[in-house]
Amino acid sequence: MLHGVNYASAAAGFSRTINLNFQNTLDQITDNLGADDAARSIAKCIFFVGMGSNDYLNNYLMPNYPTRNHYNAQQYADQLTRLYNLAARKFVIAGLGRLGCIPSILAQNSSGTCSDEVNRLVLSFNANVKTMINNLNTNLPGSKFIYIDIARMFEDMLLDPRTYGIPCYYLPSGHSFLKLKFNYISDYNIM
Numbered sequence: 001m002l003h004g005v006n007y008a009s010a011a012a013g014f015s016r017t018i019n020l021n022f023q024n025t026l027d028q029i030t031d032n033l034g035a036d037d038a039a040r041s042i043a044k045c046i047f048f049v050g051m052g053s054n055d056y057l058n059n060y061l062m063p064n065y066p067t068r069n070h071y072n073a074q075q076y077a078d079q080l081t082r083l084y085n086l087a088a089r090k091f092v093i094a095g096l097g098r099l100g101c102i103p104s105i106l107a108q109n110s111s112g113t114c115s116d117e118v119n120r121l122v123l124s125f126n127a128n129v130k131t132m133i134n135n136l137n138t139n140l141p142g143s144k145f146i147y148i149d150i151a152r153m154f155e156d157m158l159l160d161p162r163t164y165g166i167p168c169y170y171l172p173s174g175h176s177f178l179k180l181k182f183n184y185i186s187d188y189n190i191m
Helices: 016-033 035-044 053-060 073-085 103-108 116-139 150-159
Strands: 046-050 090-094 144-148 168-170 176-178
Touching: 016 035, 053 116, 073 090, 073 116, 090 116, 116 144, 116 150
Parallel strands: 046 090, 090 144
Antiparallel strands: 168 176
């Protein structure tokens, strides 16, 4: 527990149970180290927070899904502020990738191309998250929030995969996909 904890939950959106689970972990650390040492230790930790494609697609893009209006950048900020109030200080927040280009979205399009509509929604959401992060950095003393622009990281790779040594295969139906290698990123943009 003192070396790392993972609270991932598939398609959960901004689940309040993550903060409850972290509170339980913090209580255990405090019992073992004492309140002062626990607070100092937690303040040194890096909290990586990312939302996956299912979280966004299932909670935000389904028109009849009740969570569509329940989760937004302000609620994301509220969850991060709760973690801050539990002594978290260093955060790495991952933006969403270009979800309009994932296989499940490609399969819905007869031409097999990326969905510009989904990508526009994702980029708008990411812009709101960047603004949220700037506000949190300003308003939460001693905190550091860093944004990883996942969409930008993969944009160039999607537009010109061969530049990155990634062969692009074309299927007879017109659908295309990338054979990804995970050692191709030498640099990425951090806000």
